[in-house]
Amino acid sequence: QVQLQESGPGLVKPSGTLSLTCAVSDDSIISSHWWSWVRQPPGKGLEWIGEIYHSGSTNYNPSLKSRVTILVDKSKNQFSLKLISVTAADTAVYYCARDHLHGSSFGLWGRGTLVTVSS
Amino acid sequence: QSALTQPASVSGSPGQSITISCTGTSSDVGSYDLVSWYQQYPGKAPKLMIYEGSKRPSGVSNHFSGSKSGNTASLTISGLQAEDEADYYCCSYAGSSTYVFGTGTKVTVL
Secondary structure, eight states: OOEEEEEEEEEEEEEEEEEEEEEEEEEOOTTSOOOEEEEOOOTSSSSEEEEEOTTOOEEEEETTTTTTEEEEEEEEEEEEEEESSOGGGOOOEEEEEEEEESSSEEEEOOEEEEEEEEE | OOOOOOSSSEEETOOOOOOOEEOOTTTTTTSSSSSEEEEETTTOOOHHHHHHBOOOTTTOTTTTTEETTTHHHHHHHHOGGGGEEEEEEEEOOOTTOOEEBBOOOEEEOO
């Protein structure tokens, strides 16, 4: 059964860099899927951050594009998120997700990890 | 790219049908048959319920259905059950390889 697992620091200082990894198990990162990051501030709605294909091709939310980098590590079967210059507004549960049937929806999700931006 | 608009809350009695609307623009919902719907319980990850507007993934109950008219997509839950009480989010392809989510709707079973 395919699983996604997010990991990374739960606390980041303002103006610092948020770095998370999503480990993929029982599927190959080089399968024909797009791999995404989605976040949800406490008590608020979902926001798509961006996605990556195993070739390294990426697409980003225009509102976050200047601060986001998503990378893939084929050797470790995982992909990562880096968000720079964070503020309290970036405090959220961060989910990694896989597309459904190679289409434009998100069929498989990780359990999510809470990242708090605070000094 | 603004969030799609959903009602904050919708409620119904067991056995009733409810519909959640998701209003976008001609740049997202209105231009593509690529709206998906997600169910989310508190503290849990979202679950895909509808994709490509009206298709159900394997294992999703057929009392969930999706449709679209113009710039508005809808999720209908027929025969409302206690376990349907959750938050629901729509999501649309928004062109240029980007996606936009809705504001979310809390469904309450009375």
